[in-house]
Amino acid sequence: MNHYVLIASKNWREAADANDCFELGAKLAEKGNTVAVFMVQNGVLTACDGAPELLAARDAGVMLLADAFSLRERGISTARINESVRSSTLDFVIDRMAAGDKVIWH
Amino acid sequence: MKVLQIINTAYRATIEEQDDTVVWLTHAMTGAGGDFDVLLAGNAVNYTVERQDAAGLSFGDWRQTQPPRLGHDVAGLIGKHVRVYVVDEDVREIGLTAVTQVDGFTRIARAELADLFDHYDQIWRW
Amino acid sequence: MSMSSKSTLTVVLMDAPFESARTTTAMRLLDIAARRGYDINVFAYEGAVYLPFARQTQHPNAVHGHDTAEENHPLPKDWVTALIAAAERNGGSIDWANCGLCVDERGADEAVEGVRRGTPADLVDFAARSDNTLVIPTS
Numbered sequence: 001m002n003h004y005v006l007i008a009s010k011n012w013r014e015a016a017d018a019n020d021c022f023e024l025g026a027k028l029a030e031k032g033n034t035v036a037v038f039m040v041q042n043g044v045l046t047a048c049d050g051a052p053e054l055l056a057a058r059d060a061g062v063m064l065l066a067d068a069f070s071l072r073e074r075g076i077s078t079a080r081i082n083e084s085v086r087s088s089t090l091d092f093v094i095d096r097m098a099a100g101d102k103v104i105w106h
Numbered sequence: 107m108k109v110l111q112i113i114n115t116a117y118r119a120t121i122e123e124q125d126d127t128v129v130w131l132t133h134a135m136t137g138a139g140g141d142f143d144v145l146l147a148g149n150a151v152n153y154t155v156e157r158q159d160a161a162g163l164s165f166g167d168w169r170q171t172q173p174p175r176l177g178h179d180v181a182g183l184i185g186k187h188v189r190v191y192v193v194d195e196d197v198r199e200i201g202l203t204a205v206t207q208v209d210g211f212t213r214i215a216r217a218e219l220a221d222l223f224d225h226y227d228q229i230w231r232w
Numbered sequence: 233m234s235m236s237s238k239s240t241l242t243v244v245l246m247d248a249p250f251e252s253a254r255t256t257t258a259m260r261l262l263d264i265a266a267r268r269g270y271d272i273n274v275f276a277y278e279g280a281v282y283l284p285f286a287r288q289t290q291h292p293n294a295v296h297g298h299d300t301a302e303e304n305h306p307l308p309k310d311w312v313t314a315l316i317a318a319a320e321r322n323g324g325s326i327d328w329a330n331c332g333l334c335v336d337e338r339g340a341d342e343a344v345e346g347v348r349r350g351t352p353a354d355l356v357d358f359a360a361r362s363d364n365t366l367v368i369p370t371s
Contacts, residue, residue, distance in 0.1 A: 009253075009254065010371075019112075024219065028223070030220075033220070037270070044169055067261070090257070094241070094268070098364065101364070102228060104232055105367060105369060106231065109359070109365075118370075127277070138351075138352055139353075140359070157364070231367060
């Protein structure tokens, strides 16, 4: 089993393949890996729209996190984000990098 | 340490640079002793087309003499024993099945990527 | 590796300054690592070699109604300088290598102190000596 962190920096409105990382996360989790998708920049807007790919990743056991600064920067309160998404900080990414997780920017 | 290079963007500044900068970097890092394989995804799967021709550009009196040779550069990686994987769905979606491609790459389904990633210590997505 | 021990991380940057939200995110990541006293390697590729470009200058902003001092416009070269200092202050380091060929073709050969010229071999070496490497691509 491996540990993955997928960084979702874009929203599907600006990049057609932006939600591919949620699909990849679901597949990695289904294979028994530990997976987190960390939304940052405009990627946090996906936490608001409840994209099917996000919900599928949640159902596959993917941890869903959204960068607190990116949320605050966009005036997004936790009430606006999907209940499966937890507010977090970039410390999480550095923690996981230091721990040797496979961290992939999307 | 084995690294999978995912190249997802294509034809970004390839005329100015006269190559794809990440394909070029992979050549250079392999030459420096790094252990890299490549996954071409998205529009970058088109880099496997053998007959790409960017020759003949001129701006005023300036003429380009060394245009990019992207298929040649991908084939060169394969010649250096770098494994080049290409996402099969992307190949089919842009109609590459009907054109001549360079030899030696491996087509892989998107559903198989999770298994592929397990074989690498790190995955660098460009 | 234990998270309580000192880590070595490499980050690859590609974006030119003033172009992308990725630059801010990258600097935030580097800031966290610097505050922890990690040893950090940065390989600046393509437009990112302009992040530490020494000739960046502040300007007034008439739309904001600010003169130069009031506007206090952020300059990424100052961020780089501050991060290098923060890493050293906390017992870590930042080895910032600007891709040399990228510097040459852009004329970006004036960088702030602490930035050096590098090659793809430096990135291979950085990655080999690091606990992890993150590529932040441009698009």
